[in-house]
Amino acid sequence: MPDISVTVAGIKFRNPLLLASGILDENGYTIKRILDEGAGGAVTKSIGTDERSGYFPPVVVPLDDGLLNAVGLPNPGIKEFGSEMKIALEAGKPVIGSVFASNSEDFLNLCSAMESYGAYAVELNLSCPHVKGFGSEVGSDPDLVEEIIHSLKSKIRIPVFAKLSPNVTDINQIAEAASECDAFVLINTVRGMSIDITARKPVLSNRVGGLSGRAVKPVGIRAVWDVFENFDKPIFGVGGIENAQDVVEYFMAGASAVQIGTAIHSQGRGVFRKIESELADFMEAEGFNSMVEMRGLAH
Amino acid sequence: MPDISVTVAGIKFRNPLLLASGILDENGYTIKRILDEGAGGAVTKSIGTDERSGYFPPVVVPLDDGLLNAVGLPNPGIKEFGSEMKIALEAGKPVIGSVFASNSEDFLNLCSAMESYGAYAVELNLSCPHVKGFGSEVGSDPDLVEEIIHSLKSKIRIPVFAKLSPNVTDINQIAEAASECDAFVLINTVRGMSIDITARKPVLSNRVGGLSGRAVKPVGIRAVWDVFENFDKPIFGVGGIENAQDVVEYFMAGASAVQIGTAIHSQGRGVFRKIESELADFMEAEGFNSMVEMRGLAH
């Protein structure tokens, strides 16, 4: 049997398939169930300092080959989230706390709280494409990114992951600014929009949203490839992963582990177990013994 | 019968469906045939000052929901292209000359030549994502874009269109720099990559390519929406158009006409006639008399 476990930034995952931030990870019981049902780890919904309701529905548009979403970073605020972390951690698997903020002080408070809740690592959402003042608005400013990560690294003991946006002119420039982080997470959603032509209106209440799923896989593969070429750091590949072939493609581009979101829409929570067994079959057939052997192999 | 003709930058098109640059428009006979078979106008392959062979095959990867390509701007050089323009123009419909260069002097020479060949307008490729020194490398530098368009506008009499890339942090910033143009063309392909996991290699010989087709439609819609909100100028919508619904979606986002490329892969050259008749049906059913009534309607 090939070994499908991976160790990234010192954290051991029984399989390389993590739940991506923002999909079924706001409620502690849901995270716990997904971990129990096969995910190797989970990243929480992005949490901010204050409670936010997010946008009014429609918050999602199902497309043939993915989803467009503008959920609007709903979250109960970091104070309230401790109880969800507690429930999620009962699964006994790594839970990574995703956080968003607009300045380094808030990021520090959020990360400290996540650390105290028992998060195995924090993931900085520098890349949500549809909320003013947060996410990619922060993540496209190299100086701010550098300052945020620098200030965290001296004060937070758990690993710090930087989740970057593909909606930038030069992803390597942002990765350079974030290069004090312990791992990159690539990619967040691609800015997009959908209009209903009989209603004559954008479908999302926020109008602009983020594209995810199959449609963006080539964009994610290229981002991982580029960052792997230029930085010697672990990478979580995210975007359009639906089967073991996709996982292997991300690994060969340079990923050390992957995250899965939208595939839960098409395949349900069972997607983790399904991919886990497909992955072992593929490795056996192609003569791989461990995941790390595949990392960056296409370079 | 609703009127599906459009006039953009003074050019009248019998229908709003143009052939997009780079797809079946290098050989004059092909352009002529596509115009004869129903396209309202055509944009040529992007032409440079010197002959280029482009990249070695594989230059294209067919995906479920689009194409990834890195053709590498093959072209016979502007001198040789006059004979193709002559053949193409025999169709008696508008032909727009697409050009690429790395500085304003070359752009000027190319545009003057296109003007002398009888092009109805020129389209500046500021957005090809996969050739070093050209395309989006030029198009992501606002100062250079401004200089190029400014220098052209005083010397070229035919309209100048600026084709922009979605692979930038802020498309409005580039549109602002290009705002002396007569129309925007949005979007070119989205940077992407595809790896074959049994061969363990990127498929495209250039490795990185541009994603087009259905997958990128939401990206194109959003670009057109954003630029329409901020600039009072005609817009050609491009990206993932496969049917009349898609055309209408682009119009409601703010397009004045559209261009079609990848759909020729899935549906053949007949796609122009097919969409033309679907479009008239839709307008009749929804009570529209002219294309312009739909422009920007979702704002």
Place this chain on the structure above:
Amino acid sequence: MRHSEIIEIKAASRSSVTLFFEDDTDILPGQFLMIWAPGVGEIPISLSHTGKRKGITIKPYGKTSSFLCSLKKGDRIYFRGPYGRPFSVESGRRLIIGGGTGLASLYSLIDSESTVISSARTADELLFRNNFKCKRNIEVTDDGSAGIKGFPVDALRSINPDSHAVAYICGPEMMMYSVYNYLKDFNLELQFSLERMMKCGIGICDSCSIGGFQLCRDGPTFFKDEIPLLVEFGITRTTESGRRYSMK
């Protein structure tokens, strides 16, 4: 989004209306559509009338439902779906327990042998009153303005649950929680259609989750033996922001 024209509108109670439209999709009792009011909002609504001619029954509550209740014949409704696990239609005598608009999703299950317990706050909020045929209809109101004053469990005491093969229950969660606790030790099968806030309807946003299950996808129908797995049922729920609060 799909869309249809409203071909008829009928009052279903003093304030609730049923909108009828045609749509070729097969939709089963217990499934729901996400109904979009452009520029206003999007909410999940069960089908009260399945079949080719479809009906949804809506109570004006917040902004989206109120907007939908103000639509006129000939207006368009926009929707996606159907979503969710339908009821399993069992043979044998049915016990139907509907609270408020909950009766809407049960309406197509009522047959001439059924016992129907319909409840609402007041008499004029009772849904489909005198508008269905069944063996026995027990009305229950909070204020006693019609039928029994009290809650559906109070009506249950006056019947023999085990003379029924199956009970179908839909209504406010606390009502279903009390019905579950009352009926769980009888022999009849129980099918609950749960209701929680739903933002996406397709199992990704986590807003409707209960004990790790997504109501919009694993449910809204849950069977008697699944209820214990829903550890939050009747105990806690989350707001739009995901903040957890106690329902007690």
Place this chain on the structure above:
Amino acid sequence: MRHSEIIEIKAASRSSVTLFFEDDTDILPGQFLMIWAPGVGEIPISLSHTGKRKGITIKPYGKTSSFLCSLKKGDRIYFRGPYGRPFSVESGRRLIIGGGTGLASLYSLIDSESTVISSARTADELLFRNNFKCKRNIEVTDDGSAGIKGFPVDALRSINPDSHAVAYICGPEMMMYSVYNYLKDFNLELQFSLERMMKCGIGICDSCSIGGFQLCRDGPTFFKDEIPLLVEFGITRTTESGRRYSMK
């Protein structure tokens, strides 16, 4: 990309080889695959052997074809397709005219009643020599090292075309051009499999176009009455860059 293992390799001439592999896809005579040699290149190749056990016959020419010819049993080949319009298989006696590797795409059409004209520059470049059964095989070489010295049209003068129902022709364009001009006034049906540079294989790059038609998609098979529409046939073609040059 799909891939298969090479299960057998056979010489098809002094330098050309046939690679055999298994693949479940239906591929018809006249269709082609885009064969990818990772890190080297991708070229269109017709199937010489259709059926479940498939074969491609390749002559080492440039870098990709030479690489493919150097593969060993057990190596993998990568491909996409099948693409293109196949031959229309007609009943009646067949006249098969193959120049160089052109005979590869015709090989599966040869039957015991066929007249086969096979041509090559030299005797040892004749494809599938003594490796097929037909009624009559006329060999033609440029240098006279086997059969008639000259070109396929020279062989045509020794037979009666109209004793055949259909002619299938594949080879260098100038050869096909001369065959077309010779045969066009006879009564038999003509089917040409044209060959031009192909970069994409799927009808979008324009590199294979001829008179506005895409060889990879509208062809490579063209019928007698379509040839006049291909205004560039035998006259001009374009290079990798799209530069037009005269073939005369």
